[in-house]
């Protein structure tokens with residue numbers, strides 16, 4: 001049986017991990033042959049099997065008639081899009097690890113793959129080695145998904161774990177994550193929640209059958225959390241985790257959000273530590289199922305890329321199905337601000353008599369009632385402000401936002417507002 005011929009675009013952290021696996025994995029060796037790789041810099045030494053073509057011209061590898069499948073491991077959007085688009089146009093199957101590419105250009109690329117009758121594998125694009133894409137596309141295909149919630153970014157989970165378990169400050173925990181290689185020198189993409197939002201686009205498109213553009217997803221990150229928030233949450237029986245969540249709401253819409261959330265310690269995602277990822281799916285027939293493991297790194301990512309390649313080689317790769325969510329744009333994308341939820345609020349207020357009564361009054365005027373109030377005895381900051389930590393009973397997000405806007409006029413509304421999730 002002739003082997004499926006692979007061209008690999010990108011030989012950095014992930015591409016090199018895949019090239020190694022293609023050489024070492026016996027099952028892969030039987031059905032796949034790496035013919036060529038695309039890189040930018042031809043002068044770098046590369047560990048590749050003898051005879052592998054190394055090129056810096058995309059057309060050379062993508063238009064090669066012998067190549068059956070192109071793996072895109074370049075990163076970024078522009079060059080990756082050009083490579084994937086021309087590979088699909090040439091009728092080749094494609095496998096990618098690139099969440100940014102799919103979050104931005106997924107609708108075009110999946111439509112093209114469908115038109116050409118070829119597959120576009122993307123298991124490695126979310127949570128690296130955790131088989132969540134094939135779970136949603138295959139195992140749960142007949143299920144109605146009620147919610148998908150996940151810790152899908154290892155960098156932020158590492159930072160939050162160190163803040164909670166070692167009482168580290170945000171800055172110290174971030175520095176440690178950078179020293180250990182879990183955070184980039186510029187961590188903004190991860191800590192802002194953007195990385196998780198791209199993954200949320202992919203997961204929710206699969207789970208709910210509509211494409212949810214990343215820029216429409218309500219996204220907040222972890223950089224404004226301080227150790228007081230983390231320790232206060234712990235004292236109340238919760239753990240703060242950056243959660244990408246998509247839920248079917250009572251009015252039939254789907255609400256998608258990426259934000260730090262207070263999870264009860266007994267919640268299945270609360271015990272996911274350090275750089276690990278996990279996704280919790282709730283579906284009608286099966287109920288809750290949890291998928292967890294290493295969500296980044298060359299080895300787990302290469303495992304998923306290789307599985308997609310093996311599917312192509314063995315004729316099992318899924319073609320783009322009509323119900324693929326990337327093909328259906330979500331038109332009505334208004335989030336439901338009337339759902340009842342509980343909140344943790346950390347404000348900075350002047351240390352003056354009457355302030356607490358004013359805050360409680362503004363919240364009460366919007367129907368937001370307080371469950372607890374804590375004003376830690378600390379010195380006021382340079383602006384004369386002290387922390388005021390509140391939790392609410394169930395309230396509507398929209399009305400809470402209106403109250404915070406009102407407090408903002410006093411200069412007190414800018415604070416940390418986190419959803420408290422019940423089990």
Ligand SMILES: NC(=O)c1ccc[n+]([C@@H]2O[C@H](COP(=O)([O-])OP(=O)(O)OC[C@H]3O[C@@H](n4cnc5c(N)ncnc54)[C@H](OP(=O)(O)O)[C@@H]3O)[C@@H](O)[C@H]2O)c1
Pocket residue numbers: 009010011012013014015038039040041042044056073074075076079097098099100124125128295296297298301
């Ligand atoms: N790192 C992870 O843990 C992880 C996990 C899951 C998914 N991913 C995804 O995997 C993808 C690759 O990430 P990475 O960390 O491997 O990136 P990387 O280390 O920066 O490697 C990028 C590779 O692509 C090549 N390249 C980039 N632009 C090119 C261009 N215009 N023309 C030709 N070659 C080009 C580079 O060539 P040179 O070698 O010549 O510089 C390099 O070999 C990204 O989409 C990322 O999001 C990464």
